[in-house]
Amino acid sequence: MYRKEKSIQLKSSSAALYNNLSVLRLPGRQLACFSTVHGPSVNVVSAAADGLGFSHRQLQAKEGGMAVSTSILTQAAWCVLPSRVLLVLTSQKGIQMYESDGSIMVYWHALDVTEHPPGQAVFARGIAAAGGRFICVGTSSGLVLVFGIPHKGTNITVSEVLEQHHDAITDIAAELGQAPDGAGDLVTADDSGTLCVWSAGEEFTLLSKIPAFGCTCSSVKLWNGVVAAGYGNGQIRLYEAATGLLRAEVNAHARWIYALDLAPETGKLLSGAEDSFVHVWKLSRNPDTNDVEIKHCHAECVTDTQVCGVRFCDPEGTSFAVTGYDLSEILRYGQA
Amino acid sequence: MSMRTLPLLFLNLGGEMLYILDQRLRAQSIPGEKARKDEWTDVDRKRVMNDIITTMFNKKFMEELFKPQELYSKKALRTVYDRLAHASIMRLNQASMDKLYDLMTMAFKYQVLLCPRPKDILLVTFNHLDAIKDFIQDAPGILNQVDETFRQLIETYTSLSAGEFQLIRQTLLIFFQDMHIRVSIFLKDKVQNSNGRFVLPISGPVPWGTEVPGLIRMFNHNGDEVKRTEFTTDGNYVTPQREGSFDLYGDRVLKLGTNMYSVSRPVETHMSGSYKNLASHTKENIVPNPLAKEELNFLARLLGELETKTPGGSETGFRLNLFMTDEEEEHAALTRPEELSYKVVTIEATQEPGRREELSRILGEMEVADPRPDSSGKGEDLLALMDGL
Numbered sequence: 001m002y003r004k005e006k007s008i009q010l011k012s013s014s015a016a017l018y019n020n021l022s023v024l025r026l027p028g029r030q031l032a033c034f035s036t037v038h039g040p041s042v043n044v045v046s047a048a049a050d051g052l053g054f055s056h057r058q059l060q061a062k063e064g065g066m067a068v069s070t071s072i073l074t075q076a077a078w079c080v081l082p083s084r085v086l087l088v089l090t091s092q093k094g095i096q097m098y099e100s101d102g103s104i105m106v107y108w109h110a111l112d113v114t115e116h117p118p119g120q121a122v123f124a125r126g127i128a129a130a131g132g133r134f135i136c137v138g139t140s141s142g143l144v145l146v147f148g149i150p151h152k153g154t155n156i157t158v159s160e161v162l163e164q165h166h167d168a169i170t171d172i173a174a175e176l177g178q179a180p181d182g183a184g185d186l187v188t189a190d191d192s193g194t195l196c197v198w199s200a201g202e203e204f205t206l207l208s209k210i211p212a213f214g215c216t217c218s219s220v221k222l223w224n225g226v227v228a229a230g231y232g233n234g235q236i237r238l239y240e241a242a243t244g245l246l247r248a249e250v251n252a253h254a255r256w257i258y259a260l261d262l263a264p265e266t267g268k269l270l271s272g273a274e275d276s277f278v279h280v281w282k283l284s285r286n287p288d289t290n291d292v293e294i295k296h297c298h299a300e301c302v303t304d305t306q307v308c309g310v311r312f313c314d315p316e317g318t319s320f321a322v323t324g325y326d327l328s329e330i331l332r333y334g335q336a
Numbered sequence: 337m338s339m340r341t342l343p344l345l346f347l348n349l350g351g352e353m354l355y356i357l358d359q360r361l362r363a364q365s366i367p368g369e370k371a372r373k374d375e376w377t378d379v380d381r382k383r384v385m386n387d388i389i390t391t392m393f394n395k396k397f398m399e400e401l402f403k404p405q406e407l408y409s410k411k412a413l414r415t416v417y418d419r420l421a422h423a424s425i426m427r428l429n430q431a432s433m434d435k436l437y438d439l440m441t442m443a444f445k446y447q448v449l450l451c452p453r454p455k456d457i458l459l460v461t462f463n464h465l466d467a468i469k470d471f472i473q474d475a476p477g478i479l480n481q482v483d484e485t486f487r488q489l490i491e492t493y494t495s496l497s498a499g500e501f502q503l504i505r506q507t508l509l510i511f512f513q514d515m516h517i518r519v520s521i522f523l524k525d526k527v528q529n530s531n532g533r534f535v536l537p538i539s540g541p542v543p544w545g546t547e548v549p550g551l552i553r554m555f556n557h558n559g560d561e562v563k564r565t566e567f568t569t570d571g572n573y574v575t576p577q578r579e580g581s582f583d584l585y586g587d588r589v590l591k592l593g594t595n596m597y598s599v600s601r602p603v604e605t606h607m608s609g610s611y612k613n614l615a616s617h618t619k620e621n622i623v624p625n626p627l628a629k630e631e632l633n634f635l636a637r638l639l640g641e642l643e644t645k646t647p648g649g650s651e652t653g654f655r656l657n658l659f660m661t662d663e664e665e666e667h668a669a670l671t672r673p674e675e676l677s678y679k680v681v682t683i684e685a686t687q688e689p690g691r692r693e694e695l696s697r698i699l700g701e702m703e704v705a706d707p708r709p710d711s712s713g714k715g716e717d718l719l720a721l722m723d724g725l
Contacts, residue, residue, distance in 0.1 A: 235547070251549050279569075289562075
């Protein structure tokens with residue numbers, strides 16, 4: 001169903017961090033951009049669709065105002081808003097926002113170390129654009145910072161701070177399709193496995209809270225009112241966003257899931273885990289019963305690699321990209 | 337990132353170091369009556385092991401180690417092991433020390449990668465400690481120290497969540513990133529490929545708490561299961577039999593972290609072609625080292641106060657060679673690729689006044705009284721403690 005295509009070489013290898021691959025495909029242009037995090041720096045690669053011609057850029061984690069100290073990046077992701085696209089980096093020190101090609105930093109937010117209990121790790125993690133004009137970023141103390149993004153310029157401000165999680169945020173996802181009424185615009189996940197569903201706006205409102213069952217939720221996606229969550233025990237679970245009802249349970253991977261992605265045009269779901277496998281699934285809703293269905297479509301084994309990032313390269317899900325720990329390349333697969 | 341990584345890193349690397357030293361000492365030992373003055377005997381071997389273990393598990397040192405703190409840089413940590421390896425009458429040349437450190441780090445990297453659950457890193461640590469207790473079974477005093485550390489590990493780590501353990505694991509993997517040194521024993525056992533990457537099996541028992549992949553269950557709005565399907569892959573997984581014990585004594589089940597060396601299986605490392613990303617490695621050196629201050633302090637203190645453990649009197653220093661012959665060791669020193677150099681600053685035993693002044697000056701400049709929240713100098717204390725042992 002999918003066959004391997006030409007890989008993209010990176011200047012440095014990918015770190016073993018959740019959701020460590022972001023892809024930006026600008027409609028109308030042939031250019032796709034890829035980014036993966038490597039310790040204190042992030043690889044930003046721009047590739048033409050035919051695979052010829054790449055340009056590389058490496059951005060460094062900002063070290064903060066104080067004396068010399070390196071920071072480790074935890075994640076990099078493009079946030080697509082109606083008016084602009086920003087590249088957001090999260091690190092141990094704070095949050096950096098750049099123009100989409102990584103050329104200019106437009107905003108820097110330092111994490112308040114005093115907010116965290118002493119002896120605990122401090123970092124930001126979890127990035128998503130929401131509500132057409134916000135970017136949400138999580139922190140290790142469980143807070144979700146909501147940034148208001150103007151159409152252009154650098155006047156970015158903290159619009160709100162959401163305080164529902166008690167454990168480090170792992171991932172945040174915005175609704176990629178059409179949410180049924182009351183189903184919410186955003187889902188946030190944390191280390192304990194708790195999921196919160198929100199509606200976005202001047203004030204974000206909590207719509208439902210899906211309790212943890214004892215496993216970390218490392219990656220989450222929201223599509224047509226369905227929450228798809230990947231867990232540390234290798235399971236993928238599907239929930240109704242509006243009610244928190246469990247709709248499907250998949251024993252998907254033999255080890256910790258590191259990344260999920262979803263193709264909104266077709267409902268294809270992509271999962272990658274430490275067990276070296278990447279799976280493609282298909283989500284759908286039965287029109288009669290309204291039940292959520294999921295079926296397995298395809299499996300890829302990335303030999304001797306712990307997968308840490310997976311992304312579809314187009315909204316139909318006809319191609320996807322993968323990277324893994326210690327791997328200095330982005331592997332690509334396309335439909336045969 | 338995780339502030340609880342250092343004790344696990346230190347103890348596991350230390351454990352591997354002891355396995356290797358024990359193997360090399362046994363390989364090079366001569367029966368007591370036949371030994372010349374400069375040759376190893378069994379008695380010497382036990383003494384070296386006891387000395388190193390005593391230093392490793394010193395109470396004050398452990399207290400400092402267990403305080404929440406960021407991981408040391410590779411350079412700073414290497415310096416700690418240099419000091420530890422020389423805590424006895426044993427001497428190692430730079431080439432042998434480099435090889436020792438390569439083996440230690442690749443072994444632990446392998447163990448961290450292959451741990452089924454992040455929490456299993458604790459079982460790996462317990463395996464190392466169980467073996468260390470075996471090394472010193474005839475020395476009850478030191479045994480007590482090790483048990484104390486065991487208890488502290490249990491107290492600190494058994495309450496951590498899976499998510500926190502994964503963060504520890506991720507922190508360790510960042511530390512080990514891009515290390516692909518080929519180890520002969522791993523290549524022979526087919527757990528490492530010729531390109532230096534470890535083999536990750538897609539068969540065997542799944543981690544405790546994970547189901548064998550394959551089942552899909554779907555539920556209706558009432559919560560009733562309405563559909564069940566299965567999928568298959570190339571993987572060949574089975575359910576695990578039992579969970580390893582996290583108690584002071586018990587069957588750990590996991591084999592990772594147990595001693596894989598024996599006298600008949602010597603270890604060699606291969607340097608060539610094991611570093612793919614020279615660019616990334618250079619970058620690592622350019623990025624400011626957060627522990628540069630600590631390292632300079634440590635060295636300054638060492639130079640100022642060093643009481644070398646060079647044995648006086650009738651004892652001569654015993655040199656241990658990690659290679660098969662002296663010529664091999666010399667050759668390894670000359671041909672070690674530049675990018676793999678640990679760039680450890682050589683500790684001169686002679687106290688040159690000029691040098692000390694220079695370092696004191698630097699030391700003076702660096703001791704700024706700015707109110708940094710984490711400026712309690714924990715790293716310095718830890719390393720400084722080693723001097724006092």
